[in-house]
Amino acid sequence: MLWSSAEAHTVDLGNPREVQEVRQFLQGFDLAYNGDVDYTVAFYDERLQIIATGSLKNNVLCNIAVAESLQGEGFTASVVSHLMREAATHGLYHYFLFTKPDMVPQFSSLCFKEIARSDSLAVLLESGIGSIGSFLHSIANETVNLPVGRRAALVVNCNPFTLGHEAVIARASRENDAVIVLVVSEDQSAFPFAVRFRLVQEGLKKYPNVCVLPSGPYIISAATFPGYFTKGQDTVAAQTRLDATIFGQWIAPALGVTRRYVGDEPYSEVTRQYNEALLEVLPQYGIEVVIMPRKQAGTEIISASRVRQCINKDEWQTIRRMVPETTYAYLVSSEAQIVLQKLRTMGNIYHRNV
Amino acid sequence: MAKIEKTGQAGTLESSDIMITVVPDKSGIQIELESIVMPQYGDAIRATIEKIMKEQQIEGIRIKAIDKGALDCTIRARVLTALDRAGAEIREVLA
Incomplete structure (x- = not known):
């Protein structure tokens, strides 16, 4: 399918059915949906199936996943850009992101820099205005x-x-x-x-x-x-x-x-x-x-x-x-x-x- | 010379686009550029951004640009929009 035909939809976090759809989609990637978020976006294809999602909690991007069949076509960039734009409306321009080690290259290509990793479980990345270097x-x-x-x-x-x-x-x-x-x-x-x-x-x-x-x-x-x-x-x-x-x-x-x-x-x-x-x-x-x-x-x-x-x-x-x-x-x-x-x-x- | 009052952002990280974030700074024009075509077009992108700052007479600004292969016209549009969102008064410039 073409990305241009995908529709971005702000998930109504108060609607259990919509949240459940996102939860199920993430389960397919062995990711647990963290419900403690301020904002969730889901992209749907023409059959109204979720093909990508991402969430925001303050300036932390999380719960990001793109359907396997569409990976490698730059859709992660769209999800991340969408979340950054949402954060910007709240005056937030310094972004953090957690991911698994095997996903790091995908986010590095979007100019996210690695801060640290804990064991083999998780990697913390950052992007935007501000960096650990300037903080130090x-x-x-x-x-x-x-x-x-x-x-x-x-x-x-x-x-x-x-x-x-x-x-x-x-x-x-x-x-x-x-x-x-x-x-x-x-x-x-x-x-x-x-x-x-x-x-x-x-x-x-x-x-x-x-x-x-x-x-x-x-x-x-x-x-x-x-x-x-x-x-x-x-x-x-x-x-x-x-x-x-x-x-x-x-x-x-x-x-x-x-x-x-x-x-x-x-x-x-x-x-x-x-x-x-x-x-x-x-x-x-x-x-x-x-x-x-x-x-x-x-x-x-x-x-x-x-x-x-x-x-x-x-x-x-x-x-x-x-x-x-x-x-x-x-x-x-x-x-x-x-x-x-x-x-x-x-x-x-x-x-x-x- | 004018200054911007707040942070402004425009653009995306999608292919053929550029994400521009402008932040008020003490003085001068500071450009942080990351591009997938840095060896080929890094200098040209910088020059475009600097030219816009000159045209718009803006100083005391830090510009962070993440380029995914944007054309010159796209760069101009994104930079001007970011400036506009940062509270700069955009002047029309005759080409």
């Missing part, structure tokens, strides 16, 4: 004024910043010449990124060898933590390993980091698996992983999720024991009330690192 350059520039010598890094969400975070960072600050704290940029937590970042900065002012930076699009982001290229339980394992690989292969060398500190995680299963992946992957790149036990306030372990629980229950005495002055001052400020209100109505559904 910019974060390296931000850290030139730090003292020379042994450098450590931490990746923290700090939702919000607690005395537990401070304790881990204080120890890293003592044990190393310089410490780089990367605050997760992805805005998917109860406290907005701008607030989390500011509270970390304010809380760490007294440590002169500590530098606080946004983690950017390559560490614990929607791009490095996708959900479709493998099925079920493997998903988290593959994602955490990919994220760890990018850190070991690219981020750490650019920052001159040889150690990464993480907080022990007794509560969140996802974080526990993430720590496991770091322990397994980072030493291969010559990076030592230091796991710190949680700091306690009295008999209780300090954690950001506990602080959020206490906010829900209005237990301000407990909060006071768990957060530094700077965070406390923010929490009781009028500025915080909208965030706290949102937190109370949503409940706590987030599982994040330290």
Whole structure:
């Protein structure tokens, strides 16, 4: 058939029948349809059979497949172009894409560049405006004024910043010449990124060898933590390993980091698996992983999720024991009330690192 | 000399087309070109893009071009559309 006779159709994600058609089509390629997407396009032939599909979640292209009989005729280019145009309408021009290793050549020919691969399972590619090269350059520039010598890094969400975070960072600050704290940029937590970042900065002012930076699009982001290229339980394992690989292969060398500190995680299963992946992957790149036990306030372990629980229950005495002055001052400020209100109505559904 | 205000994009990655993305930059004209016919036509494509920037009097711009063998007229159309979407005021240029 001719590609020109194929019709692009935006899949109504609320229509179970349409979604099921896409799901079935992808099954033929041994791909699980990840339903957590913002946009799905399907191309139909004149008999109204799906011949190609692709989806978008923010700036991550996923669920891309083209009927076998039509492969090699440039149809992947049409699907990818269509998704890029859709992303552009939302002001997104930096694209990520996950795929299996055997599909890489197809996307390389569309100017997608490989960032990293985790085992034989998945490869992360990027294209558009922005690249890991320019990102590494910019974060390296931000850290030139730090003292020379042994450098450590931490990746923290700090939702919000607690005395537990401070304790881990204080120890890293003592044990190393310089410490780089990367605050997760992805805005998917109860406290907005701008607030989390500011509270970390304010809380760490007294440590002169500590530098606080946004983690950017390559560490614990929607791009490095996708959900479709493998099925079920493997998903988290593959994602955490990919994220760890990018850190070991690219981020750490650019920052001159040889150690990464993480907080022990007794509560969140996802974080526990993430720590496991770091322990397994980072030493291969010559990076030592230091796991710190949680700091306690009295008999209780300090954690950001506990602080959020206490906010829900209005237990301000407990909060006071768990957060530094700077965070406390923010929490009781009028500025915080909208965030706290949102937190109370949503409940706590987030599982994040330290 | 004019500047663009935001990012603009036009074109596709399909054969015989070119995808142009323009981004505001501090100064100058910076072209990042990838083409399947780079050895044969790389310089010509660059020249076409530079000429349009001159005609439109645009500076402080970064242009990313992914070329799949587009003809000169296609390149012109895609670049002008990308500029238009980036908020530039397109001037009519007599050939």
